[in-house]
Amino acid sequence: MGESTVLVTGGAGYIGSHVTRQLVERGERVVVLDNLSTGFREAVEGAELVVGDTGDAALVNDLMARHAVDTLMHFAAHTVVPESVADPLKYYRNNTNSSRILVEACVANGVRRVVFSSTAAVYGEAGDGTVAEDSPLHPINPYGRSKLATEWVLEDLATAGALEHVTLRYFNVAGCAPDGRIGQSTPNATLLIKVAAEAAAGIRAGMHVFGTDYPTPDGTCIRDFIHVEDLAHAHVLALDHLRDAGASLTLNCGYGHGYSVLEVLRMVEQVAGAPLKINFADRRPGDPVQLVANAARIRETLGWTPRHDDLEVIVRTAIDWERNRRY
Numbered sequence: 550m551g552e553s554t555v556l557v558t559g560g561a562g563y564i565g566s567h568v569t570r571q572l573v574e575r576g577e578r579v580v581v582l583d584n585l586s587t588g589f590r591e592a593v594e595g596a597e598l599v600v601g602d603t604g605d606a607a608l609v610n611d612l613m614a615r616h617a618v619d620t621l622m623h624f625a626a627h628t629v630v631p632e633s634v635a636d637p638l639k640y641y642r643n644n645t646n647s648s649r650i651l652v653e654a655c656v657a658n659g660v661r662r663v664v665f666s667s668t669a670a671v672y673g674e675a676g677d678g679t680v681a682e683d684s685p686l687h688p689i690n691p692y693g694r695s696k697l698a699t700e701w702v703l704e705d706l707a708t709a710g711a712l713e714h715v716t717l718r719y720f721n722v723a724g725c726a727p728d729g730r731i732g733q734s735t736p737n738a739t740l741l742i743k744v745a746a747e748a749a750a751g752i753r754a755g756m757h758v759f760g761t762d763y764p765t766p767d768g769t770c771i772r773d774f775i776h777v778e779d780l781a782h783a784h785v786l787a788l789d790h791l792r793d794a795g796a797s798l799t800l801n802c803g804y805g806h807g808y809s810v811l812e813v814l815r816m817v818e819q820v821a822g823a824p825l826k827i828n829f830a831d832r833r834p835g836d837p838v839q840l841v842a843n844a845a846r847i848r849e850t851l852g853w854t855p856r857h858d859d860l861e862v863i864v865r866t867a868i869d870w871e872r873n874r875r876y
């Protein structure tokens with residue numbers, strides 16, 4: 550490992566903080582760059598936190614040079630799909646422009662390894678099967694498009710020989726660290742399990758189910774929910790892959806099977822031991838019917854084996870966090 554440092558942007562956020570912790574636990578030197586727009590100082594333990602913006606070229610160049618950064622893990626982004634529809638420039642500015650500035654700094658400073666947080670939203674409407682990495686990419690909202698643009702920047706730089714990347718396309722991430730020290734406190738959350746856990750903990754009065762007339766067995770959408778700890782481990786493996794001179798990869802991060810919205814909510818009720826107050830509403834614009842990963846490639850290339858592929862564990866850790874939040 551030597552003197553090398555991993556620069557983690559967005560490391561004070563939900564997923565970045567879980568990854569930072571796994572990196573620190575195995576002895577990596579980590580510097581977190583986060584502007585705290587949706588992140589929390591308390592989420593960063595055992596790593597230096599630099600409060601600043603990924604779009605600040607002078608700052609990121611200085612950080613890379615000063616800390617002997619060998620790998621960038623890039624989580625920092627805006628992530629709320631409906632907000633991206635209302636304010637696309639906010640998303641292109643942060644998720645595309647600032648990512649380009651950051652990657653340019655990598656090239657200037659000889660940082661040749663990049664692990665990038667992408668999303669299943671790059672696939673868009675994906676039919677009723679699973680989606681593989683080479684499935685068509687037709688993102689249906691500015692969030693997905695702004696992330697896909699950054700995928701392309703990395704792909705083109707890899708082709709040009711400037712760096713190697715592992716692009717991880719996360720499916721629906723949920724759950725929290727089992728010991729309750731870090732969790733998901735993202736403000737104005739719109740994600741299903743987060744919202745349901747808040748409702749189960751009494752933080753919100755009730756919740757909506759968006760659409761009950763989809764062509765699925767119970768009429769609600771189907772998603773592939775992955776526990777954040779399994780996702781975090783995929784990043785550690787991606788780092789090892791790049792340090793072992795592995796080739797650039799684009800990988801789905803999911804379990805390869807899905808649950809419907811109603812199946813998830815039934816599990817939330819069972820774990821919480823009380824019914825949720827559910828309002829059955831119209832479809833939410835921009836929701837694909839089904840998004841389930843073909844997850845073969847990540848298992849083959851990184852040897853990734855999930856350890857928390859259990860909806861009950863995902864839901865229980867999410868509810869426990871809401872009941873005992875540290876921040």
Ligand SMILES: NC(=O)c1ccc[n+]([C@@H]2O[C@H](COP(=O)([O-])OP(=O)(O)OC[C@H]3O[C@@H](n4cnc5c(N)ncnc54)[C@H](O)[C@@H]3O)[C@@H](O)[C@H]2O)c1
Binds near residue numbers: 558565586587626666
């Ligand atoms: N949560 C999911 O289900 C999910 C699914 C797919 C992909 N992703 C991707 O994972 C990454 C992390 O998402 P999350 O759920 O942890 O969200 P989050 O909002 O909790 O984390 C994002 C972090 O980035 C920081 N940040 C944002 N813009 C910044 C900037 N310009 N400079 C510095 N810091 C900045 C925020 O303060 C926050 O700490 C994002 O790239 C997101 O697109 C998330």
Ligand SMILES: O=c1ccn([C@@H]2O[C@H](COP(=O)(O)OP(=O)(O)O[C@H]3O[C@H](CO)[C@H](O)[C@H](O)[C@H]3O)[C@@H](O)[C@H]2O)c(=O)[nH]1
Binds near residue numbers: 740
């Ligand atoms: O209160 C809610 C919240 C969600 N849903 C439904 O639950 C399903 C899942 O919705 P989420 O908002 O939890 O997540 P998405 O599937 O929209 O996820 C997309 O947006 C995420 C970020 O917001 C990630 O990027 C992810 O990869 C991308 O597919 C959808 O059918 C949605 O309509 C509800 O019924 N009620």
